[in-house]
Amino acid sequence: MVFTATNNSYGEPQDLKTPMTRALKQLLASTGVSLAFGGSVDPNGLVKLDCFVGPTIGAVPGGEVAQGEGLGGKAAALRTGISVNDYCDEQSITHRYDPIIRAEGLRSLVAVPVIVSRRVVGMMYGAFRTFDIIGGRIERSVGHEVRALEQALVVRELAAPRVTGGELDAVRLREELRETHRSIRALARQASEPGVRKALAMMAERLMQATSETDNGAVQDIDSGVTAREKEVLQLAGAGLPNQVIADALGLSLHTVKSYMKSAMSKLHGRTRLEAVVAARTKGLIP
Incomplete structure (x- = not known):
């Protein structure tokens, strides 16, 4: 079984968008993050951000995150969730997307990959516009929503x-x-x-x-x-x-x-x- 966000069983090019948006709504409600967002990952590892729940000025929507770049790109490459409490000052990630993050006023973020059939098919983010320590509760909440989304995709x-x-x-x-x-x-x-x-x-x-x-x-x-x-x-x-x-x-x-x-x-x-x-x-x- 291979899940492909752009060529799936229903024949819809953005079939991941609807279930991911539902998961992001759950995430926003359970954590109180300023912005919950995400998108599908294409076969080349490019994260395409097209799902947003919460206010945005429009800098992030439509953006693409390359494999290994920034927070989401690193999470996709490592196939594990990663959080940072001050994105633009974080030394463990690249800063290719700092202008976008600053424009949106985002500061503390967590990114968790959606993995189906051993392939990263999507990425979910939770972000605060204030300096917040993203500890266990937030990371667990994001992880729970991602796991639920993965299982829903497999069942479907x-x-x-x-x-x-x-x-x-x-x-x-x-x-x-x-x-x-x-x-x-x-x-x-x-x-x-x-x-x-x-x-x-x-x-x-x-x-x-x-x-x-x-x-x-x-x-x-x-x-x-x-x-x-x-x-x-x-x-x-x-x-x-x-x-x-x-x-x-x-x-x-x-x-x-x-x-x-x-x-x-x-x-x-x-x-x-x-x-x-x-x-x-x-x-x-x-x-």
Whole structure:
């Protein structure tokens, strides 16, 4: 499987743009960065910046970042996330794009590559216009959104052979429903009032049922043996969360989460977490 942003299963030249914009909106909401932006990476390693959430004066949009240059180019070359607290004074990166960064008034940035099928297909940035120490919380939030985007791209690519013509709208609707479901679950975890948490959980459950109903290609498998708790773990894993964050969100130990994941993988015949998530979604067990 090879994901190509300019020649994909749907035949749309900017197919990465829509899911990335959704991920950037989540990033802006969860971190409070001044600007969340990104774009696809072409086969030559050139980052094309065309996705923006937050105010911009127009210096960055339409820009291109070369392999190894600046923050994003270095992150793409190293295939890992990188953050700087003062971009223009940072000694570990090249400064080819300083005029653009200064024009936009950006100062503290983090860049994380989107990797699918072992190839960097996109880059996501979070940026502050003030001097902010980009520590663990911001880096984790960007990483979570990138992992969720990667898994969404893989799931969509796996489903692509089944998608033709009139089915495309249904596929997009399922993606929108899953993103909305994920947002509601995140709000439920943050809510302090028990009544609000319960109401949001009920909304999430109804939305999950709607997602399954819109998935005409799903094979319903009520006899899979996957427990409710295992479904919760799979759902959070499908959002790109690592085991420790899943454990914290569900109030479980890391060992227990690993045990649930291992059990779910066995029941769904998945060799990896991603295969288990894909199988669970295909069977309609999670949105």
